[in-house]
Amino acid sequence: MEVVISTTPNEAGRLAAEIIQELLGRQPAAVLGVATGSSPLIIYEELGRRVTQGALSLAKARAFMLDEYVGLPADHPQRYRNVITAEFIDKVDIDSAQVYGPDGLAADLVTACGAYERAIADAGGVDLQILGIGTDGHIAFNEPGSSLASRTRIKTLASQTRTDNARFFGGDVEAVPHHCLTQGIGTILQARHIALVAFGRRKEIGRAQV
Ligand code: F6R
Numbered sequence: 001m002e003v004v005i006s007t008t009p010n011e012a013g014r015l016a017a018e019i020i021q022e023l024l025g026r027q028p029a030a031v032l033g034v035a036t037g038s039s040p041l042i043i044y045e046e047l048g049r050r051v052t053q054g055a056l057s058l059a060k061a062r063a064f065m066l067d068e069y070v071g072l073p074a075d076h077p078q079r080y081r082n083v084i085t086a087e088f089i090d091k092v093d094i095d096s097a098q099v100y101g102p103d104g105l106a107a108d109l110v111t112a113c114g115a116y117e118r119a120i121a122d123a124g125g126v127d128l129q130i131l132g133i134g135t136d137g138h139i140a141f142n143e144p145g146s147s148l149a150s151r152t153r154i155k156t157l158a159s160q161t162r163t164d165n166a167r168f169f170g171g172d173v174e175a176v177p178h179h180c181l182t183q184g185i186g187t188i189l190q191a192r193h194i195a196l197v198a199f200g201r202r203k204e205i206g207r208a209q210v
Contacts, residue, residue: 009199013042016130016195020047021056023128023193028060033129033188034088034099035066035140036080039197040130041087048091058094064120065101066131066140067182070154074105078168102152102181113152113181120187129191135202136160141182150184 006012020043023030034040050056065084072079077086081101089096100119106112120126136158137144143158157165162176169175188194 009042010046012197012199013046016040016043016197017046017050019193019195020128020130021050024056024058024061027127028057030061030127031123031125032058032061032063033066033126033131033191034063034084035130035132036083036087037132039132039199043130043197044088044091047088051092056092058092061094062098062123063088063094063100064123064126064183065099066129066188067180068102068104069177070104070109070179070181071177072104079104102183104181109154109181113154116152116181116183117187120183126191128193128195129188131188131194131196133196133198133203134161135164139185139196140188141180142185142188146185148189149186151187152181152183155180155182 004012004015006015020032047056047058051058065080068080069078076082084099084101085096088094089099100116102116103109103112131139133139134143138146138158138161141155141157141161142150143155143161146155156179157177162173162178165176166173
């Protein structure tokens with residue numbers, strides 16, 4: 001594991017984009033793991049810049065999302081599929097049909113979780129996973145206490161996470177769903193590389209209630 005302290009978020013975004021560019025240079029059809037939330041936005045912006053400049057292409061890449069809210073309508077702007085479309089897919093040249101996420105609107109959520117695990121395995125696993133971390137220490141939506149062996153499943157969001165994410169829902173915590181589908185920690189740890197970015201004092205070790 002390597003810990004890099006950056007002086008600015010831009011510097012961290014450039015570094016993460018560099019790692020992704022290097023991977024895609026060696027392996028154009030690499031499988032990326034993409035996170036939502038605010039932390040990776042700077043990486044997606046930098047990737048978009050490099051694609052626009054012709055320095056990078058994600059045309060052959062595939063990507064798997066970490067998590068999805070349960071029950072948000074298909075056209076809700078905070079549905080993670082819509083967030084990843086606006087913040088990642090629309091900025092780079094990846095084929096949107098090659099970006100997968102857990103189906104938070106499935107009639108049978110348990111079956112949808114199993115299907116998502118199989119889709120990741122069928123793709124050969126994730127080559128490089130981008131991660132953020134919650135103020136309570138969650139990775140994807142694996143709240144504190146989640147098993148290290150956990151796989152994609154339904155989880156209840158901690159009230160701290162719902163409060164944190166209210167900023168994406170006009171400040172209304174009641175609008176933040178209670179449930180989500182999330183890759184498990186066991187799923188995430190199978191990625192061949194992980195790049196976790198964390199910004200700001202609220203993410204300091206010791207502050208997170210892990
Ligand atoms: C999002 C996700 C979450 C976020 C975390 C941090 O897909 O999996 O674990 O990474 O909640 O969110 P931000 O980056 O908004 O502080």
